């Protein structure tokens with residue numbers, strides 16, 4: 001295969017000529033003349049001012065901001081492409097985030113950075129968001145899609161790490177390990193067996209039987225637990241686990257309840273006073289999903305009353321932006337009450353924080369970003385339709401890939417094909433997801449002047465969200 005080709009963004013301030021790499025991790029830097037070079041032909045209504053420039057460019061002009069200590073593996077892949085990569089260990093407060101996001105084509109985040117509509121409307125140049133984690137609740141996915149911004153995540157690279165943490169917590173709560181260890185650290189020998197249990201033969205209730213829940217199910221059964229689960233979907237049981245029809249049925253039967261649902265309006269305060277009431281006296285609650293899922297004041301009451309014998313929390317309604325920030329009441333009004341309870345394990349959102357998980361996530365998300373930036377491939381996007389085409393190479397001088405993100409309304413493809421009709425359309429794929437549709441076409445027998453015309457004509461259609469032409 002020959003060298004890669006170009007991509008372009010209308011809003012890039014400088015020219016870039018650049019290759020589409022054969023491998024998503026291979027760098028490409030092949031300066032092309034403006035007649036050969038790619039350009040970005042895209043614009044959103046709010047990006048319109050910069051949209052009309054046609055400039056050759058190189059990957060060096062792609063600006064990427066990585067927040068929240070994205071793993072070295074991901075940074076290396078992106079840098080190897082020649083992109084400009086700025087890396088910060090922490091998240092950013094909203095005002096600083098808005099300042100920074102104005103300038104970049106790509107942002108990489110983890111679970112803390114909130115990319116709301118308010119923030120995204122300032123992101124005039126943004127092509128794509130990489131969530132280097134599982135959850136995507138921190139991003140306004142709908143706003144992003146409607147503004148032609150793709151979002152990628154890593155759907156299961158840290159599932160095992162979370163499941164292992166939960167196993168550790170089940171045993172730790174059953175044996176009150178956190179309290180014993182704290183006492184010893186303070187110099188107190190307190191040997192007790194009262195209300196300390198084996199987990200063998202106990203029932204684990206898993207709420208949300210997805211990637212993490214089902215992985216946990218296997219591990220728990222291997223340690224002699226009985227597993228029941230509740231999910232909005234009817235899902236195949238693994239091993240001898242059993243699906244129960246309601247959350248209430250699960251709460252009434254389980255000795256340990258563990259939560260593995262996403263943050264959605266339906267899961268907000270899913271476990272509150274009424275649910276604690278349903279739980280067995282002396283049972284345990286574990287939450288490594290999202291802080292919004294548990295009503296914490298109600299949890300504190302359930303702990304104080306003895307209804308719960310213990311709890312483990314890895315996630316909180318408000319989490320500090322950086323390590324070293326204290327877990328205090330300014331962020332969460334009840335923080336001190338929580339810290340004062342016995343047999344409650346509090347961890348700083350470390351469920352997915354293992355070397356294995358972070359390395360794998362870095363690779364998976366960075367490769368998805370490269371595929372999207374360089375080739376327009378949306379496979380594994382969480383908010384755009386999934387569309388793929390072959391890899392572009394430089395040995396097709398009169399070839400271009402046209403990408404047209406548009407509103408999903410009748411008659412668009414007819415108009416698009418009228419515009420492309422003068423050229424040879426080698427392949428065309430179109431798919432839609434909700435209100436947004438994504439069309440990719442590889443065209444040959446096309447000159448740079450034609451490309452400008454194609455881009456301008458597509459931009460003039462009122463269905464347009466974003467046009468890109470890669471060549």
Ligand SMILES: NC(=O)C1=CN([C@@H]2O[C@H](COP(=O)(O)OP(=O)(O)OC[C@H]3O[C@@H](n4cnc5c(N)ncnc54)[C@H](O)[C@@H]3O)[C@@H](O)[C@H]2O)C=CC1
Pocket residue numbers: 134135136155156158159162207208209210211212213230231232233260261262263264266267288289290314315349350351352353
């Ligand atoms: N503590 C940590 O570091 C981590 C936390 N997480 C959190 O864990 C969540 C779950 O992760 P996965 O298992 O990978 O997700 P998943 O999407 O594979 O599974 C979630 C399951 O929850 C079910 N569900 C959704 N709404 C529900 C409801 N209202 N009631 C009952 N079930 C419902 C879904 O049908 C699905 O089966 C993520 O969304 C993320 O928020 C994920 C990774 C690390």
Ligand SMILES: O=C(O)C(=O)COP(=O)(O)O
Pocket residue numbers: 110111112132133134135136158349350351352353
């Ligand atoms: O993967 C997730 O959804 C997590 O909650 C882990 O988030 P983190 O990468 O540790 O910010």
